[in-house]
Amino acid sequence: MNLNIKADQGQTYDAIVVGSGMTGGWAAKELTEKGLKVLMLERGYEIKHVEDYKTAFKDPWEFEHRGKISNVAAEEHYATMYFSAKEGSQYMFTNDKEHPYVQKRPFNWIRAYHTGGKSLVWGKHTYRWNQEDFLANAKQGIGIDWPIRYEDLVPWYSYVEKFVGISGQAEKLAVLPDSHFQPGMAMTAPEIHLKNSVAQKLNRPITIGRVAHLTNPQPWHTALGRASCQFRNRCTRGCPFGAYFSSLAATLPAARQTNRLTVVHNAIVQEIILDDKAQKAKGVRVIDQNTMEVREFYAKVIFLNAGTIGSTSILMNSKSARFPNGLGNDSDQLGRNLMDHHLAIGARADIDGFENDYYFGARPGSLYIPRFRNWGNDKRDYLRGFGYQGGASRADWSRGAAETGFGADFKKKMTQPGPWKINLSGFGEVLPDPNNRFYLDNNQLDKWGQPQVVFDADFGENERAMRKDIMNDGAEMLEAAGFKNVVAYDNPVAHMGLGIHEMGTARMGKDPKTSVLNKFNQVHACKNVFVTDGSGMTSASNVNPSLTYMALTARAADHAVAQLKARNL
Amino acid sequence: MTRREAVTHVAWILGGVFSAPTIQAMNRWQEMSLSPNAVHQTGAFLTETQHEIMARVADLIIPRTDTPGAVDAGVPDFMEVMLRDCYKKPAQDAFLMGVDGLEKKGFLKLSPGEQTATLRQIEADAPKDGSPSFWLITKELTLLVYYTSEAGIKASFDYQPIPGRFEAIKIKPGQKDFMYGNQA
Numbered sequence: 084m085n086l087n088i089k090a091d092q093g094q095t096y097d098a099i100v101v102g103s104g105m106t107g108g109w110a111a112k113e114l115t116e117k118g119l120k121v122l123m124l125e126r127g128y129e130i131k132h133v134e135d136y137k138t139a140f141k142d143p144w145e146f147e148h149r150g151k152i153s154n155v156a157a158e159e160h161y162a163t164m165y166f167s168a169k170e171g172s173q174y175m176f177t178n179d180k181e182h183p184y185v186q187k188r189p190f191n192w193i194r195a196y197h198t199g200g201k202s203l204v205w206g207k208h209t210y211r212w213n214q215e216d217f218l219a220n221a222k223q224g225i226g227i228d229w230p231i232r233y234e235d236l237v238p239w240y241s242y243v244e245k246f247v248g249i250s251g252q253a254e255k256l257a258v259l260p261d262s263h264f265q266p267g268m269a270m271t272a273p274e275i276h277l278k279n280s281v282a283q284k285l286n287r288p289i290t291i292g293r294v295a296h297l298t299n300p301q302p303w304h305t306a307l308g309r310a311s312c313q314f315r316n317r318c319t320r321g322c323p324f325g326a327y328f329s330s331l332a333a334t335l336p337a338a339r340q341t342n343r344l345t346v347v348h349n350a351i352v353q354e355i356i357l358d359d360k361a362q363k364a365k366g367v368r369v370i371d372q373n374t375m376e377v378r379e380f381y382a383k384v385i386f387l388n389a390g391t392i393g394s395t396s397i398l399m400n401s402k403s404a405r406f407p408n409g410l411g412n413d414s415d416q417l418g419r420n421l422m423d424h425h426l427a428i429g430a431r432a433d434i435d436g437f438e439n440d441y442y443f444g445a446r447p448g449s450l451y452i453p454r455f456r457n458w459g460n461d462k463r464d465y466l467r468g469f470g471y472q473g474g475a476s477r478a479d480w481s482r483g484a485a486e487t488g489f490g491a492d493f494k495k496k497m498t499q500p501g502p503w504k505i506n507l508s509g510f511g512e513v514l515p516d517p518n519n520r521f522y523l524d525n526n527q528l529d530k531w532g533q534p535q536v537v538f539d540a541d542f543g544e545n546e547r548a549m550r551k552d553i554m555n556d557g558a559e560m561l562e563a564a565g566f567k568n569v570v571a572y573d574n575p576v577a578h579m580g581l582g583i584h585e586m587g588t589a590r591m592g593k594d595p596k597t598s599v600l601n602k603f604n605q606v607h608a609c610k611n612v613f614v615t616d617g618s619g620m621t622s623a624s625n626v627n628p629s630l631t632y633m634a635l636t637a638r639a640a641d642h643a644v645a646q647l648k649a650r651n652l
Numbered sequence: 653m654t655r656r657e658a659v660t661h662v663a664w665i666l667g668g669v670f671s672a673p674t675i676q677a678m679n680r681w682q683e684m685s686l687s688p689n690a691v692h693q694t695g696a697f698l699t700e701t702q703h704e705i706m707a708r709v710a711d712l713i714i715p716r717t718d719t720p721g722a723v724d725a726g727v728p729d730f731m732e733v734m735l736r737d738c739y740k741k742p743a744q745d746a747f748l749m750g751v752d753g754l755e756k757k758g759f760l761k762l763s764p765g766e767q768t769a770t771l772r773q774i775e776a777d778a779p780k781d782g783s784p785s786f787w788l789i790t791k792e793l794t795l796l797v798y799y800t801s802e803a804g805i806k807a808s809f810d811y812q813p814i815p816g817r818f819e820a821i822k823i824k825p826g827q828k829d830f831m832y833g834n835q836a
Contacts, residue, residue, distance in 0.1 A: 142802070144802040148733075148737055151734070151738045152738065153738050269818055269819050275820075313815065314816065314817055316832065440823070441820075441823040442818065442821060443819050444812075444818030445832035480829065480831075484792040489713040489771065489775070490768070491715055498808040499827070500829045
């Protein structure tokens with residue numbers, strides 16, 4: 084390949100942030116607000132907030148295939164087909180055919196290569212980790228110990244929660260610490276019945292899902308142009324009201340207000356340029372995804388926020404005499420301990436009665452049932468635990484295909500809300516395992532000459548043992564509520580990647596011999612490189628990870644600026 | 653074995669012989685659904701007679717009453733687009749076999765009562781396990797196209813694209829569905 088290398092002298096910034104998604108947005112906001120001149124590099128195309136949400140206000144009849152995915156689109160987006168297979172949000176997901184990867188063992192690598200990244204398509208469930216989550220590895224001799232504890236993150240959780248805006252209900256549970264909440268979303272009548280039945284008969288709490296939607300916007304939200312949730316539940320098309328938290332709606336506007344942010348799109352970071360003598364990074368080398376032009380940018384500090392697989396790949400690709408196996412890979416842990424949450428499992432039921440109960444609005448959230456296994460006095464024959472998301476809703480016209488009948492009466496019946504149904508979907512913790520990994524194959528290159536990612540990871544015995552409980556406990560709760568036709572299910576398609584919570588491939592730790600990052604998300608042996616997305620996770624908990632990534636990012640940015648001021652970087 | 657041979661072979665096993673237009677449609681459909689430009693192509697697959705049969709079937713499923721029916725909402729034409737672009741070969745073939753069967757029965761020449769009875773029989777005979785059968789595909793598509801069409805939505809539901817709030821409510825008799833089902 085003939086590359087036209089053009090080193091841009093003068094393209095020097097205080098900090099470079101790689102990626103514009105959930106954590107890249109936070110890194111840019113914090114670093115610019117603390118006075119740094121920041122360059123943000125996004126490998127994908129530009130999506131402008133509101134004006135580029137091209138499907139946001141479309142009605143069902145305006146879609147070419149009425150919302151269904153065509154065969155051609157399904158082939159192009161094979162990794163995303165299990166979820167989000169909708170015509171309205173297809174443009175938000177990366178074309179897998181154009182961005183191939185290798186599955187030595189099955190892995191769905193779900194990507195969103197554009198401004199805002201996966202923060203535009205996330206599930207928005209937002210939970211703090213609990214104290215035990217940070218202690219479990221050390222207590223049980225699994226993997227390595229976290230270099231931080233819950234208490235280290237408390238002020239940072241608070242800080243990001245206020246800015247994000249989280250709808251939820253305070254419950255004072257040790258297993259699921261409360262965040263700063265805006266009013267929680269309502270439950271439907273059968274959900275309230277389930278909550279009461281499960282509390283009485285099984286002594287398990289059920290709360291409303293904690294989601295990053297504004298329900299009572301504060302002045303600092305409205306100042307950025309954000310408004311209350313309109314309960315359309317069309318979030319994955321992009322929210323023109325800026326009601327759910329995303330980089331585009333919140334952190335990027337905040338960063339832009341400082342006039343210290345520069346964003347460059349279509350810039351695929353190939354590697355970090357190292358100054359081996361100084362054991363520091365000098366900058367990054369990028370290739371333009373459209374023109375193939377190669378450029379270099381320089382900075383005092385670099386934040387990798389390209390998503391777990393992306394950031395770790397950049398470290399792997401950044402080789403030098405000092406780091407022959409990839410930047411910061413003295414421990415050989417780079418790419419190892421790949422975790423996700425295991426799902427596609429739970430229980431569902433039909434609900435008799437509640438015919439006069441309905442709901443106005445489409446709720447972009449669900450119930451949440453916090454972990455109860457291996458908690459308190461509960462002891463199981465596996466480690467860790469799981470939670471559930473789910474809820475009850477009334478069937479719509481689509482129930483008609485499987486019902487017997489047709490004609491005028493049938494047609495009229497379809498205009499009425501159908502029977503209630505309920506589903507509880509489990510989210511289980513995955514343990515770190517050094518043999519669950521990904522690596523780069525230098526013999527298989529993509530069209531930009533980058534080595535392809537090879538996934539070699541699967542669930543282990545602990546996860547499989549837990550899945551039996553996820554099914555049984557889900558069914559037991561639905562039965563406790565007296566619901567009918569309870570079915571516990573375990574979808575055989577379940578494998579790594581489907582949780583879209585890939586993490587752990589450049590783990591944080593105390594010892595450089597066994598970890599890649601230190602307690603401030605700095606590469607142990609290259610302190611001006613910070614990695615603050617899912618890469619650094621030492622364990623996975625069973626709650627959705629985004630809030631913890633955000634807190635870690637804000638904390639790392641604070642540390643980076645302090646170290647810069649102290650001239651330690 | 654070529655696909656055409658396979659289809660003919662299946663037809664023979666099922667004790668039927670397909671009409672030439674049906675076999676042709678099966679082959680053209682496959683060619684077009686595999687083409688990346690499929691969505692920009694037009695062209696009916698069904699013969700005029702077959703198209704008329706499907707229009708009649710759709711109208712028996714969702715007839716015109718005090719509100720528009722399936723044909724008013726453009727179901728028959730759209731059905732072909734959906735089958736071509738969004739369904740896989742086994743489903744396409746099952747559908748075409750079903751149309752072929754109705755054609756052999758002289759469906760259009762039957763009285764409305766006989767047509768309804770014929771569909772009732774097809775419904776009764778259809779597998780109940782969710783596998784793609786002529787009846788399931790036909791009903792699924794008729795409902796989808798009708799209940800996502802502008803005419804169908806406005807006539808059938810209390811459509812709420814921007815509800816603005818979420819609350820549990822009690823409903824009054826005759827409350828129409830708010831139609832949140834295909835939001836995403």
